[in-house]
Amino acid sequence: MANLNLVQAINLALIQEMEKDDRVLLMGEDVGLNGGVFRVTEGLQARFGKERVVDTPLAESGIIGTAIGLAMAGLRPIPEIQFEGFLGPAYDQICSHAARMRSRTRGAFQVPLTIRVPVGGGIHAPELHSDSPEAIYAHTPGLKVVMPSSPYDAKGLLISAIRDPDPVIYFEPKRIYRAFREEVPEDEYTLPIGKARTVAEGKELTIVSWGASVVQCMQAIEKSGRDIELIDLRTIYPFDVDAVETSVKKTGRCVVVHEAPLTCGFGAEIAARIMERCFLHLEAPVQRVAGFDTTMPYYKLELDYLPDAARVGRAIDDCLAY
């Protein structure tokens, strides 16, 4: 066991998978010599060489497009897109090819790709360094979308993503890269993609969240003093609807929390599923605490935009009082 933050947990997972499987290689802007702008790949080029930790040209479509070719040839590339705001140029390759190659060829080709992407706001970053586009990719059949909220989960989910035969977008919430540490086993372990984690058990209300917002939810629960269950989705697609259903049938009330904009955010999907599966168990309408339907403001106002413990707390109160 080591006491690691999220960055260190991801770094450890990368080292262990690269040692175990020489089909695994890292590629991206500044990932080699510089160790990545967040230092997630620190020391890996020195350890594994320039052939396996590759500094690429500054071209996101090129990074994903060539990674697709590498994966089609049977390797396990892990491209990094430096910030989620730079996914745009790679969107065509991700959605037109990575997501479709298996289906298009009826399985003759597969694309075992793990795209690592720092995501979300709260770090005083410039424009296009703070967004939360997970719903866009969850809405793209053929992809899997993962977002850990803790160092332990980050390691186990990343190893699963690397070994997964399908393309996975692995979002790393940059706000909690170094926010806290926890015990992370040095031994190899995996966490299943598609399974949620119950962070806290409770009987009065269910909160469903993922990524950095999980931390805000924990604070809100503590402040509320109520008996609240917190589910960390861990995986946006496939989505663990059974875990949500079981919890909401027990509590009858649900608040969904995410950083992404409200409209068509993944919270909308969760609310719809709860209505389908838990209609007669509901004591209150499902509430969503989300980013607003605005562009993410520059950092002077980013905390105004992001769901925080206070906004989550109000939703908890309103939902319980309904």
Added chain:
Amino acid sequence: MPITTAYKTEIQRVSILDEHGNFDEKLGKDLIPDADLIQLYEAMVTCRVLDEIAFKLQRSGRMGTYPQNMGQEAPSLGAAYVLHKDDWIVTCYRENCGLFWRGVPMESILLHWMGDERGNAMPREHHATPIAVPIGTQMLHATGLAWAAKYRGEKRISCTFFGDGASSEGDFHEACNFAANLEIPVVFVCQNNFWAISSPGKINCSAPTLAQRALAYGMPTIQVDGNDLFAVVKVMRDAAAWTREHGKPHFVEAVTYRLGDHTTADDARRYRDQAEVELWKTRDPITRIYNYMKSRKLWDDSKEAATRERATARANEAVATAEGIAEPHRADYFNAMYAQLPADLATQLATHNTHSLGQTEEAARAAEEALLKAHAHGSHH
């Protein structure tokens, strides 16, 4: 300080057999053995015959939108002829002739345009990727495939095809830049057919050649008469050998012409002069080889008739095979999405519904069974 020349170069163009029957003995002698030439000719004729049949299939409602290859048989064929069998060939949609030479069954291409993904389920041994519909994107896949070969220490290279329109796409430039800077062995073959649907060359490139685009990436580049199979074979053989030896990319601009419409959904008369088409018909790659073989006494009317007959029989057989395939199942498109069918998709498949009310216990059980079955079988392939 005086003004000096920082960089100077020229673009070479290779032509061996022109449309008037002039043959460059120095370059062309012993380039293609006669026996091979006859086979290559038959391959072009067969591709053309299939192309004509495919057009009629579309017009009679037996096939969806189809992009005719007519007039552009030589570049991909010449490439496939000189490439090693395990080199990757990464195409868009006007490379049927090269794919067939590689061994891709004709019915695969027909199936693709008949709206059936099974046409893309190509056996791995062909080292060919499925037809890429978005423009230029496949150039990056070719680069990745060759990169994987380099990573593994194999001598395999990639050869990728794209059009003049693709040279405007970002992926064109990213692929050239990646391959050049990371030293990845790819032969980039631009089939300059002068028309990107209705956009003429000038809209996509203001330089006198497309070949010179590659200069900016520091890679060797050459232009070839793309309707001259001899010249294509020479240029592709040299480019592939150079790429294999140096582990770096090489660019080829094959100047050809799209004799047909962009696709069966297009009407080129709206935007191009018929006189231009008529001119290019006199430069047809097939006629050129036919005349050459006749002049060399390699060919006569009876051989021609036999070749045409075989080509028609083979094309008809491919149509029959494509049309005779069993209807696809609903489960095919669900099961192909992931190596293991997610539970939610299993339910959607079993109930064929996305609404939850009225879902029978029977359907729910079927969903569970489908899921168990999918997981028991593990990966789809």
